[in-house]
Amino acid sequence: MSQPLSHSDPASSLGPFLPHPALAEADPELAALVGAEERLQAETLRMIPSENYVSSAVLEASGTVLQNKYSEGYPGRRYYEGQQVIDQVETLAADRAKAVFGVEHANVQPYSGSPANLAVYLAFAEPGDTVMGMSLPMGGHLTHGWGVSATGRWFRGVQYGVRQDTGLIDFDEVRDLARKERPKVIFCGGTAVPRTIDFAAFAEIAREVDAVLVADIAHIAGLIAGGAHPSPVPHADVVSTTTHKTLRGPRGAMLMSREVHAKAIDKAVFPGLQGGPHNQTTAGIAVALHEAAQPAFRDYAHAVVANAQALAEALLVRGFDLVSGGTDNHLILMDLTPKDVPGKVAAKALDQAGIVVNYNTVPFDPRKPFDPSGIRIGTPSLTSRGLRTEHMATVAEWIDRGVGAAGSGDEETLAKIRSEVAELMAAYPAPGLPTA
Template identity: 80%
Template sequence: MTTRTSTPTAATTDTAAPRHPALTASDPELAGLIGAEERLQADTLRLIPSENYVSAAVLEASGSVLQNKYSEGYPGKRYYEGQQVIDRVETLAIRRAQALFGMDHANVQPYSGSPANLAAYLAFLQPGDTVLGMSLPMGGHLTHGWDVSATGRWFRGVRYGVRRDTGRIDLDEVRDLARAERPRLIFCGGTAVPRTIDFAGFAEIARETGAVLVADIAHIAGLIAGGAHPSPAGHADVVSTTTHKTLRGPRGAMLLSTAEHARAIDRAVFPGLQGGPHNQTTAAIAAALGEAATAGFCSYAHQVVANARTLAEELTARGFDLVSGGTDNHLLLIDLTDKDVSGKVAAKALDRAGIVVNYNTVPYDPRKPFDPSGIRIGTPALTSRGVPASAMSTVATWITAVVEAARAGDEAAIAKVRGEVKDLMDAHPAPGLPVS
């Protein structure tokens, strides 16, 4: 079970002091909206696998006076003066990232995951070059060469998928495609991949075909940091990751690489794609990386996986069809085809019940992406609240009841689940939220 930083809670009565006094005084409308979001995050069961709760320390760092600084360049080589403290903050984040992920080099400046991935293209490719990535409908990411992304319009995207019979990546297909298409860049990782990524297998294919291997670990970075998923270190040339999701940091990103590619990566981020870094985010990344190096975080990472596996077992026992038959990480992809309800209808019904998920395509989905057959769920946020594996039976029962209610149009049943969800959330307060 994860160790949570204790956070002073504020009373929620009308006579309580406002939680955001300066904002309440200057812009009460906006302060009210933020307060409503705080309450929503406190009262709902957040099962979106890319969402989590950051600690009070990470929140403080991201809202600090580092917002006031402009710092184009890198530590020791800036285009602005007055960087004595900023250089130390960024160097601290870099050092912690290198140590935590076992990579030679770290760049903590990318604004988010998509620009980080785009920097990999800029570092190694010319427009029109070939990139091999996982198909978006199969679980990949837009920036792995999909048509509607700049990466698919400026580069030649070739895609691999998963087997129909197993729902798992077929490395034989990846190898055949790499041999035939000779990509300059190969991406492994994605947004809806419930199974362990074979970094060593991908690295062998990249070496054989002369490609640079980029491991996109945005979803599983926290699991890797906590030892609950194999690491790409020693296999991938470049590692791209966001810093939120399972890593429980701010909305930012990092690029890690071997020493050989350090200069190319740095030049691609700045001046290639970005100007000044967001120093407040860099500080919050440093704070999150410091937390991720603790024994408590390691326990949290393993509990995320334990909760996901237990939830998968409970859902399977209730007749749900899970893509690949289960999960090895934090994420479950549920195909609702045999439930006679679409993913979108189910997701909206679950939201009314206080269970927050996202509708998602499933491999070989016959439905359109905006109204697909599946829903995607994950256990990082509920684990950060200390919800144990023993509660996964209750969560599975709620999901079952709401999906059945969505099909039948039974709003009373959905409302009943909503009250029960709030009771569980009240019993497990979220870290970092200033509400009781």
Template identity: 90%
Template sequence: MSQPRMSRSLSHPALSVADPELAALVGAEEQLQADTLRLIPSENYVSAAVLEATGTVLQNKYSEGYAGRRYYEGQQNIDQVETLAVERAKAVFGVEHANVQPYSGSPANLAAYLAFAEPGDTVLGMALPMGGHLTHGWGVSATGTWFRGVQYGVRPDTALIDFDEVRDLARKERPKIIFCGGTAVPRTIDFAAFGEIAREVDAVLVADIAHIAGLIAGGAHPSPVPHADVISTTTHKTLRGPRGAMLMSRASHAKAVDKAVFPGLQGGPHNHTTAAIAVALREAAAPSFRDYAHAVVANAKALAEALLARGYDLVSGGTDNHLVLIDLTSKEVPGKVAAKALDRAGIVVNYNTVPFDPRKPFDPSGIRIGTPSLTSRGLGTDRMPLVAEWIDRSVQAAAKGDEGALTVIRGEVAELMAAYPAPGLPTA
């Protein structure tokens, strides 16, 4: 599961000469990522090979259009790079069509709107406070401004998706598009149930797998391919690629998807990112990546169990994937206060709303944690009780205002992290 690292002595020599101030900030971030326990579920470490690909001369080339159909000359190599990425995406995910040009996840989702809906059409997505994403029709997003967003949620008793509500809303509102997936959903997405509802109301089902793409690629989460018309994903997070995105679909939707991405929403693709996506997909096709994906889930489940044993309230009672959502109401520590205290302790999380949260989004009741990054460093289930202990001690310290305790934990964290070098980071 571990990946090659680079030598610090060979890191950024030109940058250090050209812009010492910026080079110092990059070095400080490298040190921070090396010393801290990163538990934000949407973050990860990329390999040295992915990092190298993002810094190549492919960045110098404009390539509007698609392989074999460009608006610029000199595409002999670029076409092959993009074709590699496309073919690898199709093989890893078992899809008929893939577009690797979207700049990030939000534009990828917006392309789905452009391909299959008109402004003012109804779209059905998971409500943001329940675990959905801004681009699934939430009001403050362009998708909720240009389209009529209708939201489904979770059951109060289980915190699981309420499929009775999804079906009733779909029958009543007749959406053009239904989104499934989200940013704070700790349980398996039932793509088959969503597909059945979408077919009943003649809606296009878009599966947003940004968080779980790596788990799907590694066989640790069911695939949406048999059920979804379109699949949207970022290429970082659990997939361990660069900060890019992909849209995948059935062959019958290929033309609409491609036209929506270019010329519909963007111009020239970022070829250096495309190359890094190709590298990440090659890594995802290796047997070791399957081990990694299953280890991510095993670590998350072990961490959830250790937190439950310490009296923490977990949304839905646990996890099936890489993500654990903690409701801190019973600990009498707001999520934002806890997240900042954990950061001072060297444990990086994000504060997050929980379903039916009485607090405001910028000062919510919960924190969101995940295991992709620590698994990339080689930590296993045997270390999860210690991670839970650190979280518990940090939350208790936050409640008491005990900065000394946080300083002690930070030292303990740094000591353990030194024993588990991070992929892609320079060595000391």
């Protein structure tokens, strides 16, 4: 079995991209690391489906003097004075979320996706209650009741999966499980789900067992905002999402719901789990939502899906085994067992070749999670750079060559791919990154 190839430290091998004057003067060591990361993001093909590039406007909003404020509470109901401007910032972000997603209520304070999901449990369940979500190895998320998560330790988590023959959710099995276990909360969505989520089918099951349905759209929020994936809003009681990934905002989260659940959600976020919101992040979310409301964002969302489907087809032609046979969204999950290369080995080799992916379990994976059979790739970042379907055959070729080189330990091929990747990336500058 192949071993991971050597991997140099990017901070030691890359110099600053452009100086950040104040940072460089105060802390040149950290400034150099920031510059190295800028160059790394500029020169590599970033294909982790949960990553993206934010705009310069989002970056600026996220680094403003809003950082200086404490704002415990909600607009008009703060525990600190001096909130005249902060109230307007948060209201603006929440109103934009309601407009973009068509929801009755939006809370933009959660620090990230996991705390947002914890707030859902606090709002609708008691410790020990049964909750239901997709199994982590099948594509679900830790916070959907998986055992090593607090949500699986404080609540009784039961999990559904996918069919081994199709890689798709079997809703007859989901219904049978829900009827048997009677969960208080049902989560739909996940971190490695390459197919359209049937929110209506989940809602029917949730109603039958009187469960609260939570749609976790962290990965697909931007696709929903851009009309490239069906919305859960007509079907789910609560919608949880991060604000980065396909939505192209800062690292934060939102909880959206019907008005009847607004009080429970808000109380769970604050004072239930958090203190003061990160106002600079709220500002970045507001900017991202404004961008998501523009016609160009709709084009972007549809291009993400078109690129992923074109890439999936090109990979299938090259003999790759794709979970569920392809993709409906931004994400492709690949089982490398037929290639006789473990996922971790492939991911590290591709990283050396300038193609950034993550190793990932696949459904019914016989290997351990830290050394799984698959890799997970996506098209949000490369689409943000302007790559289109005509580039996907080249990307598939690079992946094919990189996985082959991983299996044989061919570092020369990996170096050649990295050079080719850097050449293409130079022609498609990334949003938000400084240019030389």
